[in-house]
Amino acid sequence: xxxxxxxxxxxxxxxxxxxxxxxxxxxxxxxxxxxxxxxxxxxxxxxxxxxxxxxxxxxxxxxxxxxxxxxxxxxxxxxxxxxxxxxxxxxxxxxxxxxxxxxxxxxxxxxxxxxxxxxxxxxxxxxxxxxxxxxxxxxxxxxxxxxxxxxxxxxxxxxxxxxxxxxxxxxxxxxxxxxxxxxxxxxxxxxxxxxxxxxxxxxxxxxxxxxxxxxxxxxxxxxxxxxxxxxxxxxxxxxxxxxxxxxxxxxxxxxxxxxxxxxxxxxxxxxxxxxxxxxxxxxxxxxxxxxxxxxxxxxxxxxxxxxxxxxxxxxxxxxxxxxxxxxxxxxxxxxxxxxxxxxxxxxxxxxxxxxxxxxxxxxxxxxxxxxxxxxxxxxxxxxxxxxxxxxxxxxxxxxxxxxxxxxxxxxxxxxxxxxxxxxxxxxxxxxxxxxxxxxxxxxxxxxxxxxxxxxxxxxxxxxxxxxxxxxxxxxxxxxxxxxxxxxxxxxxxxxxxxxxxxxxxxxxxxxxxxxxxxxxxxxxxxxxxxxxxxxxxxxxxxxxxxxxxxxxxxxxxxxxxxxxxxxxxxxxxxxxxxxxxxxxxxxxxxxxxxxxxxxxxxxxxxxxxxxxxxxxxxxxxxxxxxxxxxxxxxxxxxxxxxxxxxxxxxxxxxxxxxxxxxxxxxxxxxxxxxxxxxxxxx
Ligand SMILES: [Zn+2]
Numbered sequence: 001x002x003x004x005x006x007x008x009x010x011x012x013x014x015x016x017x018x019x020x021x022x023x024x025x026x027x028x029x030x031x032x033x034x035x036x037x038x039x040x041x042x043x044x045x046x047x048x049x050x051x052x053x054x055x056x057x058x059x060x061x062x063x064x065x066x067x068x069x070x071x072x073x074x075x076x077x078x079x080x081x082x083x084x085x086x087x088x089x090x091x092x093x094x095x096x097x098x099x100x101x102x103x104x105x106x107x108x109x110x111x112x113x114x115x116x117x118x119x120x121x122x123x124x125x126x127x128x129x130x131x132x133x134x135x136x137x138x139x140x141x142x143x144x145x146x147x148x149x150x151x152x153x154x155x156x157x158x159x160x161x162x163x164x165x166x167x168x169x170x171x172x173x174x175x176x177x178x179x180x181x182x183x184x185x186x187x188x189x190x191x192x193x194x195x196x197x198x199x200x201x202x203x204x205x206x207x208x209x210x211x212x213x214x215x216x217x218x219x220x221x222x223x224x225x226x227x228x229x230x231x232x233x234x235x236x237x238x239x240x241x242x243x244x245x246x247x248x249x250x251x252x253x254x255x256x257x258x259x260x261x262x263x264x265x266x267x268x269x270x271x272x273x274x275x276x277x278x279x280x281x282x283x284x285x286x287x288x289x290x291x292x293x294x295x296x297x298x299x300x301x302x303x304x305x306x307x308x309x310x311x312x313x314x315x316x317x318x319x320x321x322x323x324x325x326x327x328x329x330x331x332x333x334x335x336x337x338x339x340x341x342x343x344x345x346x347x348x349x350x351x352x353x354x355x356x357x358x359x360x361x362x363x364x365x366x367x368x369x370x371x372x373x374x375x376x377x378x379x380x381x382x383x384x385x386x387x388x389x390x391x392x393x394x395x396x397x398x399x400x401x402x403x404x405x406x407x408x409x410x411x412x413x414x415x416x417x418x419x420x421x422x423x424x425x426x427x428x429x430x431x432x433x434x435x436x437x438x439x440x441x442x443x444x445x446x447x448x449x450x451x452x453x454x455x456x457x458x459x460x461x462x463x464x465x466x467x468x469x470x471x472x473x474x475x476x477x478x479x480x481x482x483x484x485x486x487x488x489x490x491x492x493x494x495x496x497x498x499x500x501x502x503x504x505x506x507x508x509x510x511x512x513x514x515x516x517x518x519x520x521x522x523x524x525x526x527x528x529x530x531x532x533x534x535x536x537x538x539x540x541x542x543x544x545x546x547x548x549x550x551x552x553x554x555x556x557x558x559x560x561x562x563x564x565x566x567x568x569x570x571x572x573x574x575x576x577x578x579x580x581x582x583x584x585x586x587x588x589x590x591x592x593x594x595x596x597x598x599x600x601x602x603x604x605x606x607x608x609x610x611x612x613x614x615x616x617x618x619x620x621x622x623x624x625x626x627x628x629x630x631x632x633x634x635x636x637x638x639x640x641x642x643x644x645x646x647x648x649x650x651x652x653x654x655x656x657x658x659x660x661x662x663x664x665x666x667x668x669x670x671x672x673x674x675x676x677x678x679x680x681x682x
Pocket of ligand 1: 470474499502
């Protein structure tokens with residue numbers, strides 16, 4: 001019996017898949033059967049003897065491929081969060097057939113002819129705004145996939161998509177392998193020098209999980225290990241070693257080397273852009289964004305880059321002074337910055353991670369997150385321990401709306417572990433829709449926090465708290481959707497708009513009143529001291545130049561390499577080095593992601609020429625948060641209701657600029673973002 005061949009999700013199990021019955025070998029036959037079903041749906045739509053209408057074409061397309069979507073969402077969830085060699089093998093062997101199918105669907109000539117006919121007479125169809133938007137999006141997506149090209153070009157488009165899908169898969173698996181293949185084991189007090197107890201506890205736990213000897217401490221390349229290690233380890237030699245391993249992912253000669261793969265991906269993307277009459281992939285990619293063009297993106301990035309470089313010069317003076325004060329006369333290297341910046345932070349703001357973390361136990365922070373959603377939108381989250389999950393760490397919740405009705409199912413998967421991709425993300429197992437009967441969404445939030453030892457709670461740092469709230473913002477976008485059509489629902493919006501709801505949520509946990517209400521010492525129960533909140537606020541802008549340079553360097557390299565017009569892509573390492581030199585990027589800061597492991601760019605194309613989107617959306621979220629401040633209450637009911645109605649509920653049913661103006665009454669201004677990063681006075 002293959003559980004993927006039938007529907008799942010009775011109401012008693014929250015619409016969740018039967019995780020415990022699903023085996024890796026079930027996926028391949030299910031994928032093939034579900035693809036065949038969608039091909040039949042498309043052929044039937046094209047062969048409909050009735051003239052094209054919105055219902056028999058656009059709405060029918062929105063209703064097609066549901067089985068395949070369900071199986072794909074489940075597969076991606078398991079492969080990202082509970083991966084096995086068997087699932088990875090399925091991913092490798094299905095990448096090309098799934099890409100071929102996606103191309104076949106997107107370029108189906110019979111279906112496209114009907115869409116084209118409908119769009120030509122769209123004004124006479126009497127459609128409401130959302131129906132019109134669906135028709136326009138379906139048509140645009142078909143055109144962007146190549147539906148309008150000649151037969152030979154369409155064939156080439158399909159070949160490109162298949163090869164790209166295989167290369168994307170290899171790129172991701174290589175990064176995962178490099179991360180899994182590295183371990184720095186600390187065995188003596190001398191090797192642990194400088195590391196505070198909370199970092200040691202996390203590393204002991206990681207060592208135990210991998211079956212190392214008692215007393216061993218493991219530093220993996222997971223962010224929750226590497227960042228504390230670089231921040232606190234007094235062993236400069238080990239910091240350098242760990243740093244080199246971290247930034248060298250994907251660039252180690254041998255089987256997991258990503259350089260040639262990335263180069264090939266870039267060449268294929270350039271060919272794809274040229275087939276569509278664009279000079280570069282960035283030109284092609286940015287057409288369907290809120291920014292709209294390379295110039296708009298470059299303008300924003302350059303403005304922020306110049307201001308951030310000035311800010312790092314001031315920060316570097318302080319970091320150097322701290323190094324000298326600690327007797328370090330060597331030049332400041334990339335593996336030194338965090339370590340001495342932490343010394344500055346401690347001296348200047350008396351802010352010590354070890355002092356903060358006891359006030360941020362994960363469980364209380366999750367409660368804080370739900371409380372904010374309750375006060376803003378009237379939502380209520382109830383644990384459902386009996387519902388199926390794919391790993392014991394995952395918690396299932398039923399979500400109720402203000403009127404007590406069932407709103408969504410929410411899965412929370414918070415801990416780093418082997419077989420789980422690094423980073424944090426939101427995804428869906430089921431999207432919301434109203435058409436054909438309401439379907440409520442099933443939404444996941446995935447984080448990679450280092451799990452506390454068995455006898456103590458998981459304690460978060462400030463960065464973790466921001467991540468927790470960030471992903472929850474995406475989650476709310478998925479859960480509060482009110483769209484009629486499934487493909488316009490939730491976070492399926494233009495990519496430079498999608499980070500607005502997530503980044504907006506981060507503002508709440510940074511607020512003193514929210515901290516006062518929720519942050520209590522996990523042992524004593526004492527509320528977080530006012531003085532500590534003041535010091536957190538005072539330190540907020542510290543090291544923002546460094547963080548901004550690291551982000552913007554990655555975004556500028558992404559835009560530059562995707563703007564190349566040559567058919568053959570260059571060697572990525574040389575290109576990265578030359579671009580950073582041209583930009584005057586400071587070597588002691590580094591960048592968030594180097595090209596050889598830049599998964600945003602090379603695992604799928606949605607963030608290719610698109611790493612800028614976080615900054616673009618930050619202009620929106622900082623300006624949007626001002627609306628709550630202007631209302632005089634961060635939980636102002638009218639502002640929250642406006643935000644829910646005009647941003648969260650509409651998904652992609654409204655063009656993003658119009659969505660934002662409906663909420664704010666005007667376009668976003670850049671100043672709140674610059675001010676928020678301390679870059680305004682420069
Ligand atoms: Zn995000």
